[in-house]
Each structure stands twice: as C-alpha cells, then as structure tokens.
Amino acid sequence: MTISAERPTDVVTTPPSINGAVRRGGWFSQHLGTALVAAIVGYLFGHWLGNHVAGNYPVVVNSGVNDVANFFGLLFGVIGWLLGIGALNYPLAKIAGRSGIEKTQDVEGFSKYFRYSTDHKTVGLQYVIGVCLFMFTGGLLAMAIRTELLNPTIHVFSPGTYIEIVSEHGTIMMMMATSIVLGPLGNYLVPLMIGSRRMAFPRIEAFSFWIFTAGYMVIFSALPYGGFPTGWTGYAPLQNQAGPGMISYLFGFAVIGLGMMTAGFNIAVTIVNYRAPGLTWSRVPMFVWSILATAALLTLATPVLFSAGLFGILDRVDQTAFYVAEHGGSSYLWENLFWFFGHPEVYIMALPAFGIVAEILPVFCRKPLFAQKVGAAGMIGVALLSFFVWQHHIFQSGINPDMRPLFMLTTELISIPTGFIFLVGMGTLYKAKIRYELPMLFSLALFFNFLIGGLTGVFLSDVPVNVTVHGGFFVLSHFHYTIMGGLLFAFMAGLYYWLPKMTGLMLNKKIGLWQFWLMFVFFNLTFFPMFIIGLLGQPRRVYTYAKNLQGLNDFSSISAFILGFSFLIFAWNLAYSWFIKPQKAPANPWDSLGLEWQTATPVPEHNFDRIPVIMTDPYHYSEPGAQALADLGGVGSSTGNPA
Amino acid sequence: MTDTYNKPGVMSNTPEEVEFELRAHIGSIWTGGRLFIGMYTFMIAALAFSYFYLRSSNNSMEWRPNHVTAPTAYGWAIYGCTAAMSLLAIFGQSRLRKGQVADWLVAGWTAVGIGLLALFLQLWEFVALPFYPGSSGYASTFIGFGVMNVITLFVTTYWLETSVARAHAMKREFGAGAVLAKTAEARSWRANVASMTYFQGFAVLVATMLLLMFYVL
Known part of the structure; x- marks a missing residue:
C-alpha cells in the first residue's frame, strides 16, 4: 500500500489515534511537584x-x-x-x-513542560533544558577542578574532595553527553525529518526523559554521601572499597542506562517504520542516519553497562564478589564490561555530531552534500567497528600482551570510516560560497577541533605511545577535543540552527558571535596546553603537580574560566532572545530544503496536515530544475528548490 | 530567507493515511519485539561473559570450591515453569490463529499462573542456597543470574498478563468477535501477541542455556 501523490480531499479535524482521550491538568494532577514529593517519600521509605x-x-x-x-x-x-x-x-x-493504542492528550500551555508529555516536540524541549542543567552543573565542577590546579602547593580542596569533584564531573558529563543530541534534537526532529506524525512509542519516549532526570539526581546524590573516588570509570577494586557514594554512581549509571536504552529503542523503531512514503534509505537525511546508528549502539551496548552496574550493586548490597579477586571474582571483569559499553559510548557521542554538521554544511554552502551514501556507510562502519575496540582501554591493565596488536589494528581501522565522514564534510566545503552564520561557524570549528582530537587518537591507539602517555593529561586533552570540541560544538551548531524551528524565536546573532569566538578560542587555549602538560608527565585525577608545570596549568585554568564564561553568554542569549527581546523567527530562516522546515511553524501537534510523499533527498542546493523534495499534499505545496 | 509563517491546517485522515499509520504501528511492534530481544541478548551476554571469564580465571582458586551447586530441584522446577509458560504461549497463539480464542485465553491465564509460580520459586530459592553470595565466583554469578531471572520472569509474565487482560477487555467493550476482527485495535493486539510469543520462545532458549551453565555443568 502506498500513498499516492493524487490525494483524496476528505479531511477530519479529530486525530484518529486519540480514542477516549483523557485531558489531565490542574494542581492535583501529576507534575514535577508531585514527582518530587513522591521521590522524597519513596527515598525515606526505602x-x-x-x-x-x-x-x-x-x-x-x-x-x-x-x-x-x-x-x-x-x-x-x-x-x-x-x-x-x-x-x-x-x-x-x-x-x-x-x-495499547489509546493516547492520553497532553495539557496545553507552558505547564506541559513540567508533566509527562507524549508529544515528541515537548519531550525534545524538556530534554533541551534537562541536558543544559546537566551541562551547567558538570561545568561548575570543571571550574572547581581548574581552580584547584591553579597552584600545586596552595590547595582549595583536600585530595579526597578533589577526586570526588573530578569523579562527579566526569560521570555527569559523560552521562549528559550520551543524550545531548539524541534527547533534545533526536526526539524533536527525527519525526519531522522522516515525515512522521508521531513517535513509534511515545510513552517510552517520555519515560526515557523522566528516568534520565532521575538518574541525574541519583548521581548527584553521591555528594551528600561523601562522593566516590574512582573517576567516571569506577574501576574495581577501588569501587568495592569506596564509601557509600559509590552506590549512587552504580545505581545512577544503571538508571541512566535504562533511559538511554529506551530512548534509543524508540527512535530506532520510529526511523525503521515511520518513514514517509518515498523516503527510501538512500534519501534519508544524514542526521537521521547518525541518530539511527547512535540508537543502535545505545540499545545494544547499554544493556552491558546495566548488567555491570547490577553486579557492582550486588557486590556492595548483597556481598557478592564479582569484582573481588580474593573470592573468585576479578576487577578486570568490570574493566571489560565497562569498556564494552564505554567505547561504543564514544561513538554514541561522536556520530550525532557528524550528523548535525552534515545537515548544516549544504545549507550554508548552497551545495549538495558530497558523497552522501559514503557518509552514511561511514556511520554504519563506525557503529559496527566500535564493538571491537574496547580492549585498547586496558592495554596497561590486564590484557594479554599478545592481544594488543589485534586491538591496535581494530582501533586504527575505525579511523577509516571516520575519515569517510570527514571527507564528506571537506568535499562539501570545497569551492563553496560559504555563508558564515552561527550554525556554520560552530560546524567549521568542529572540523578543526575534531581533527586534533582524531589525530591524537590515532597516536593513542598505538601501543608504544599509549604506554607512555596513559593516565595523563595527554589522554584527557584528546578526549576533550573529541567530545567537547566535537560534540558540544555540534550541539551548539544544532541549537542555533534548529531552535528557531523548535521555539519560533531567533537567537540573537551578535551575542551568539561573542559566545562562538570566546568558546572556540578559549576551548583551544584551555585544552591544547594540556597535551604538553601530559607529555611532560602530569597525571590525571591528582590534585597537585610538579612546580615547573604551574605556568601551563595557570594558562589553562584562566582559559577555562573564560570558556566557562562563554556558556554563561549562551544562557544570557537564551534569556535575552526568549524573554527580554524576543524576535519571531521566519518560517525557514536559513532557506533549508530539509523536510522539518517545510511544515508549519510553530509545528502543529500532528506535525504534517497530510503525510508527505518524499520524492528525492534534501540536498539538491543550487541545482536548477531539481525535483522538489516532497509533496506535502496541498495545492502547489510541493517544496521547491530555493537554489 | 522565507519570511512568512506557515499556517497550520487541520489533520487529514484519508483511508490511505489511516492504513499507512496502522501498518507503521504494527511494524513498530514487530521491530520493537526483535530489538527487545537484541537488548535482552546483550544483557544476558554480559552475565555469560562474567561466568566464563571468572570460571577460566579461577582467581585464588575460588571459582567453585567443592563444586558447590545451587539447589537443582529449584533449578529444574523454575526451568520447567519457564518452558511450560513459553510452550503454552506458543500453543495459545497457534490456536488463536485458527480462531480458537477460548483456547488462547485458557492457555494464556494458565501460563500467567505458571509464570507467577516460577517467579515465586526463583525468589524462594534465594533463601535456600547452600552458599553465601560472595563465597565464590560461582556463587556471585549465580546471584546475578537469579536477579536477572527475576527481571526476565517479571517482564514475560507482565507482557503475557497484559495481553490476556486486553483480550478480555476487548471482548467486553466490542463484543465476542472483537479479538479476531479486522479493526485497528484487534490488529494491533494480535501483533503484540505475536511479538510476545516470539520473545517467550527466545526466553526459553536462554533459560536452557543458563540451566546448563548453573545447574548442570
């Protein structure tokens, strides 16, 4: 059965899927307040x-x-x-x-953002605020770390407090980063980009957000319990010896893991089944490809983390000995299970970033995306290979030395599909007349940053180099270049690009330019010196260091404070553009061909008045006479080519 | 730059669109069921990896001192219940396909009862173990297996119960033929039953593997 381009004209005003809809609302219904009260009561009872x-x-x-x-x-x-x-x-x-197919109709108005909403657009915006809160608290902890490292002898924090701050920062940021694109942008945009009126499992989607917020609070509960000293990797046997804050780490990971699994599950099923007629796999937008690859990784890798966390909880609560070698367990078991999830997680963070920039580049280059299918293949290749590289994280700690070359090879292999994606970007930029709008600036910054992060990653995959720099600031700088320099810059690009669609309001360009330049310059000034600091021998997670490294550390710390300030500018931009001086966004401010821009703004609850029929891919910029992207169903409604 | 606001219209609901969305919905249940099996596989794979990793490491010679084993009577009883629940679900679905709704309902409720019994036995086994949780590598992985089995039994029984309960509710709301009708409601329910049955079949394969690992080997 297909939906033909010649459409019948009968139209009804009531969505068919809302059978016996129940409208919830009022002070006595369920909302954030009742959730907080019930959580406190539940905690006390437990x-x-x-x-x-x-x-x-x-x-x-x-x-x-x-x-x-x-x-x-x-x-x-x-x-x-x-x-x-x-x-x-x-x-x-x-x-x-x-x-199972009844739908609960959401409450209208602003209060819906504080409730269990099954509208993917509401959930997407809830995620925007949720991940920003995550990022802000993790960022504050980063400022505390850099404050401590201003001086090797005069200390702000005790050694124990310092490692707790480092651990909390790492865990918060890694958990936030797994959902930073898939949560806000994936949930909001994927149905719009594939021409769907809904998610496959809207309740599971809403569940993923609210369990994500619960996980945030559980991980933060470690602080009143005295924190945990293991860093974000939670290595045993320190895990078994740590104080009660370790429970928050283990359970927090399991809870957020549940959120990641459910979010990935719902989005993957939606992309497979709810693509509009005509949206064949070769026409699927690159952002959707990246989200599909990420969702596959989330659904398959995260259950291993969930199991590892469960075993850790059992070790502490039920006195089992999974990770205790004296009683038949093994601390290396944790390392293997953790990194089996942990390395795909790196690509859970990287792939959506590539998806965002692949979506943005053609719009601001006014050129078709170069080698689109190669880019999609690269994403699938990265996702598959990511399951076969985890042992490079334990080159130093327990792996059979004979196995090292194999995992060195698989790790270096992954640079090939990653290179595909990079070349897609470079090919699109080649000879382009670039419009340097904010989303494009952030996208270009990603390529600069990720190049440094990626190249240092190739070195790190080599066993001899890995042995030399392992556990130091070189590694720390490498993964900040890939995750922060890649993912966070792409997230900012995505927000500046799509928030006008999501909110109907433009973000202020002048303030955005201040944020971009401060963020780009001081990100590099913060983290590039850390490569040198690492090569000179400074280890991670230690609150003091050699006196001769103070100059570089101070330079890095001061840069980090300004980098942190750039995020405050972003927060100010949101407040200014949304509340103080709101500027209504045009329906398609960037002249994009993407399907998400072809529906009404603000997006109606049902997304599309009629299910669109897709006729080509969305990257035919500057191609006179190119076929329209889609038939949206109305008279003269085929989306043209603005060239 | 396009500077006009689109005006949202009303949602159309042509028969083609209704059918398209229903097919997507049913496809989602099919895909979701298979993806759920993938998630479950990786969760169990972590347990199996732990079992064989610790077994081959045999750290401090504490993998399994004196070849201590969990109570095999409980193990076989729980496995028997799991297998019976799955077989009943599969049998029920085959009868449902032939239009025998009553057979499906009887098989379904019986399977729910057996699932609850398996859940009870699995919980009760924890207080009848001849070893402490941390006394060996085997003991630790067994506790991990037990907890995962509780989760598995809970999920499979819940899925089965909600399917049977919905069949009753449909009969109550729409009449005796509602379960086998060609309505969206009935087609969605039958797709859900098919996915549930498929998962039940997979779960019994996993249970067989775990039975061999923890009670037989």
Whole structure:
C-alpha cells in the first residue's frame, strides 16, 4: 500500500489515534511537584526499609555503613519519582486490560513542560533544558577542578574532595553527553525529518526523559554521601572499597542506562517504520542516519553497562564478589564490561555530531552534500567497528600482551570510516560560497577541533605511545577535543540552527558571535596546553603537580574560566532572545530544503496536515530544475528548490 | 530567507493515511519485539561473559570450591515453569490463529499462573542456597543470574498478563468477535501477541542455556 501523490480531499479535524482521550491538568494532577514529593517519600521509605532489613547485619554494624538502606532509598526514590510524574499510570492500567493504542492528550500551555508529555516536540524541549542543567552543573565542577590546579602547593580542596569533584564531573558529563543530541534534537526532529506524525512509542519516549532526570539526581546524590573516588570509570577494586557514594554512581549509571536504552529503542523503531512514503534509505537525511546508528549502539551496548552496574550493586548490597579477586571474582571483569559499553559510548557521542554538521554544511554552502551514501556507510562502519575496540582501554591493565596488536589494528581501522565522514564534510566545503552564520561557524570549528582530537587518537591507539602517555593529561586533552570540541560544538551548531524551528524565536546573532569566538578560542587555549602538560608527565585525577608545570596549568585554568564564561553568554542569549527581546523567527530562516522546515511553524501537534510523499533527498542546493523534495499534499505545496 | 509563517491546517485522515499509520504501528511492534530481544541478548551476554571469564580465571582458586551447586530441584522446577509458560504461549497463539480464542485465553491465564509460580520459586530459592553470595565466583554469578531471572520472569509474565487482560477487555467493550476482527485495535493486539510469543520462545532458549551453565555443568 502506498500513498499516492493524487490525494483524496476528505479531511477530519479529530486525530484518529486519540480514542477516549483523557485531558489531565490542574494542581492535583501529576507534575514535577508531585514527582518530587513522591521521590522524597519513596527515598525515606526505602531508607527505613533498608535499615529495618539490614541494620543488624555484622557488615553494617562493623562498618557503620548500610549500603542496603542507601540502595533501597535510591531505588524507592526513583520509583516514587516515576509514580509521581505519572510514568507508571499506563503500565499499571494495562494490567486491567487498557488499550495499547489509546493516547492520553497532553495539557496545553507552558505547564506541559513540567508533566509527562507524549508529544515528541515537548519531550525534545524538556530534554533541551534537562541536558543544559546537566551541562551547567558538570561545568561548575570543571571550574572547581581548574581552580584547584591553579597552584600545586596552595590547595582549595583536600585530595579526597578533589577526586570526588573530578569523579562527579566526569560521570555527569559523560552521562549528559550520551543524550545531548539524541534527547533534545533526536526526539524533536527525527519525526519531522522522516515525515512522521508521531513517535513509534511515545510513552517510552517520555519515560526515557523522566528516568534520565532521575538518574541525574541519583548521581548527584553521591555528594551528600561523601562522593566516590574512582573517576567516571569506577574501576574495581577501588569501587568495592569506596564509601557509600559509590552506590549512587552504580545505581545512577544503571538508571541512566535504562533511559538511554529506551530512548534509543524508540527512535530506532520510529526511523525503521515511520518513514514517509518515498523516503527510501538512500534519501534519508544524514542526521537521521547518525541518530539511527547512535540508537543502535545505545540499545545494544547499554544493556552491558546495566548488567555491570547490577553486579557492582550486588557486590556492595548483597556481598557478592564479582569484582573481588580474593573470592573468585576479578576487577578486570568490570574493566571489560565497562569498556564494552564505554567505547561504543564514544561513538554514541561522536556520530550525532557528524550528523548535525552534515545537515548544516549544504545549507550554508548552497551545495549538495558530497558523497552522501559514503557518509552514511561511514556511520554504519563506525557503529559496527566500535564493538571491537574496547580492549585498547586496558592495554596497561590486564590484557594479554599478545592481544594488543589485534586491538591496535581494530582501533586504527575505525579511523577509516571516520575519515569517510570527514571527507564528506571537506568535499562539501570545497569551492563553496560559504555563508558564515552561527550554525556554520560552530560546524567549521568542529572540523578543526575534531581533527586534533582524531589525530591524537590515532597516536593513542598505538601501543608504544599509549604506554607512555596513559593516565595523563595527554589522554584527557584528546578526549576533550573529541567530545567537547566535537560534540558540544555540534550541539551548539544544532541549537542555533534548529531552535528557531523548535521555539519560533531567533537567537540573537551578535551575542551568539561573542559566545562562538570566546568558546572556540578559549576551548583551544584551555585544552591544547594540556597535551604538553601530559607529555611532560602530569597525571590525571591528582590534585597537585610538579612546580615547573604551574605556568601551563595557570594558562589553562584562566582559559577555562573564560570558556566557562562563554556558556554563561549562551544562557544570557537564551534569556535575552526568549524573554527580554524576543524576535519571531521566519518560517525557514536559513532557506533549508530539509523536510522539518517545510511544515508549519510553530509545528502543529500532528506535525504534517497530510503525510508527505518524499520524492528525492534534501540536498539538491543550487541545482536548477531539481525535483522538489516532497509533496506535502496541498495545492502547489510541493517544496521547491530555493537554489 | 522565507519570511512568512506557515499556517497550520487541520489533520487529514484519508483511508490511505489511516492504513499507512496502522501498518507503521504494527511494524513498530514487530521491530520493537526483535530489538527487545537484541537488548535482552546483550544483557544476558554480559552475565555469560562474567561466568566464563571468572570460571577460566579461577582467581585464588575460588571459582567453585567443592563444586558447590545451587539447589537443582529449584533449578529444574523454575526451568520447567519457564518452558511450560513459553510452550503454552506458543500453543495459545497457534490456536488463536485458527480462531480458537477460548483456547488462547485458557492457555494464556494458565501460563500467567505458571509464570507467577516460577517467579515465586526463583525468589524462594534465594533463601535456600547452600552458599553465601560472595563465597565464590560461582556463587556471585549465580546471584546475578537469579536477579536477572527475576527481571526476565517479571517482564514475560507482565507482557503475557497484559495481553490476556486486553483480550478480555476487548471482548467486553466490542463484543465476542472483537479479538479476531479486522479493526485497528484487534490488529494491533494480535501483533503484540505475536511479538510476545516470539520473545517467550527466545526466553526459553536462554533459560536452557543458563540451566546448563548453573545447574548442570
């Protein structure tokens, strides 16, 4: 069955999928406030239950730490949070036989952003605020780290507090980064880009956001518990020896892992099944390809992290010995399980960034995307190979030396599909008449930064270099260049590019230019010296260093403060452009051919009045006479080619 | 730059569009069921990797001192229940395809009961273990397996129960023939039952593998 271009004209005003819709609203309905109250009640109940169950266990009496109570507190807190926001209403109602295709109609108005919404656009905007909150708190911790490193002898924090700050910063940022594109932009834009009126599983989509926020709070709960000293990697046996904050780390990872799995699951299923008629795989936009590859990685790699976290929790709560070598376990088991997830995670962060810039480049170059299919193949190649490289993280710690060349080879192999994607970008830029708008500037910055991050990555994959610089600032700088220099710059490009569509308001260009130049210049001034610091021997996660490195560290710290300031400028831009002096965005401010720009602004609840019929890919810029992208169904509504 | 605002119109609902969306919905249930199996596989693979990693490492000679084993009677009983639940679900679906709704309902409710029994046995086994959780590598991985099995049994039983309950609700709301009708509601439900049954079949394969690992080897 296909939808033909010749369309019948009958039109109804009621969406067919809303059967027996229930409109929720008012102070006594479920919202953020009730979720907070239920989470607190759940936490208190769980803590009491844990003390009741395990308060007299010898291990608890002897150590004075009741991990059972801490874990139960967090577990019931999360359950309370989900109950309070309404995430469990439908799963509970299903037990009594409620229909699977009924849809709960969302509350209208601003308060919908504080509720369990099943509209992908609302969830996308909820994610924007959620990840920005994540990023802001992680960024504050980064400022604390750089403050401590201003002087090797005069200390702001104790060694223990410093490593707790480093650990919390790393964990927060890594968890935030896994969802920073897929959450806000993936959820909002994918249905619009594939011509769909909905997500495949809207309740699962909403669940993914609210469990993500629960995970954020669980990871932050480590601080009042005294933090955790392991860094974001949580290595055993330190994991088993750490204080009660370790429970927050392990459980937080499991909870956020659940959010990542569900988010990836829903988006992957949506892309496979809800593409509009005519949107063949060769016509699928690059951003959608990147999100599909990311979603596949999320759904398949994250369950391993979930299991690893579960085993860690059992070690602490039930006294099993998964990671305790003296009792038949192995600390290397954690390393293997963690990195089996952890390395695909790197590409979970990198691929959406490439997807964003691949979408933006043709628009501002006014050229077709160069070698689109090669780029898509590169994304699939990176996703597949990412499952076969994890052991390069443990070259120093437990891997059979004979295995090193194999994993060195697989790691170097992955630079080939990555290179495909890079060349797609370079080919598009070649001989282009570039419009230097903000999204384009951030995209160009990504190529500059990622080139440095990628090239140093090739060196790091070589065992001899890896042995020399492992555990130092060289590695730290490398992954900040790839993740922050790549992903975060792409995220900013995506926000400046798509927020006008998402909010109907333009962001201020002048303020944006200040942010861009400060961010780009001081990002490089912060992290490039760290390559030198690392080569000179400064290790990660240590609160002091050799006196002769103070000059470079101070330079890096001061640059980091200005880099942090650039994010405040972004926050100011949001406040200024949304509340102080809002400027209405044109329907298609960048003259993009993308399908997401062809529907009405603001986007109606049903996205498209009629399901569009796609006729070509969205990159035929400056091609006179090129076929229109899609038939949107109305008279003369085929989207033309603005050339 | 386009400087005009598009005006949102009304949503059309042609028969072609309704059919397209229904097919996408049913396809989503099919794809989702298979992807769920993929997720479950990787979760179980982490357990299997742990089992064989610790077994081959045998750190401190503490993989499995004295070849201690979890109670095999419980193990076989839980496995029997899991297998029976899956087989009943598969049998029920085959009868449903032949239009025997009553057979499906009886098989479904029986399978739900057996699933709950398996869940109870798995929980009860934890208090009947002849070893402490951290006494060996085997003991640790067994506890991990037990917890994962609780999650698996809970999910499969929940999925089965909600399918059967929905069949009853449909009969109540739309009449006796509702389950086999060509309505969107019924087609969606049958797709869900098919995915659920497929997962049940996969779950029993996994249960067989884990039975061999933890009770037989």
